[in-house]
Amino acid sequence: MTKPDQSRLDRIVADARRAADERARGYRERALKMYPWVCGRCAREFTRANVHELTVHHRNHNHDDNPADGSNWELLCVYCHDNEHSRQIDHTGVSARDAEEAPSEARSTPFAGLASLLKRGP
Numbered sequence: 001m002t003k004p005d006q007s008r009l010d011r012i013v014a015d016a017r018r019a020a021d022e023r024a025r026g027y028r029e030r031a032l033k034m035y036p037w038v039c040g041r042c043a044r045e046f047t048r049a050n051v052h053e054l055t056v057h058h059r060n061h062n063h064d065d066n067p068a069d070g071s072n073w074e075l076l077c078v079y080c081h082d083n084e085h086s087r088q089i090d091h092t093g094v095s096a097r098d099a100e101e102a103p104s105e106a107r108s109t110p111f112a113g114l115a116s117l118l119k120r121g122p
Helices: 006-025 028-035 078-093 114-120
Strands: 054-058 073-077
Touching: 028 054, 028 073, 054 078, 073 078
Parallel strands: none
Antiparallel strands: 054 073
16 A cells, blocks of 8 residues: 655645635625525524525525625525526516526507597597
8 A cells, every 4th residue: 555645635635725715705604604404495494404495595596695794684594595586587577697687678569559549439
């Protein structure tokens, strides 16, 4: 059996720790430290075994809005998070991702000749 390269293992461990620190600074890790592991909609509780099913929802749908106090976040399970975004699309007709694009103006006038039709009578 060959002896492992100690310097290579040290680099791997250092890289793993650096990556973990970066993730800890990310909004998901911050939100998980800040809030109890409970879905804000269905109140399902999470443990370390299933916390991967708990997501961070941006209340204003802007993923770049990540205040340090977490006021734009809520923890939702993957099912409630999907439902929330589906409701946003149903309500506006536009997904949060496409919301930045201005809606196009109507190009047709379906009632343009209605006044003349009503004046004719039976």
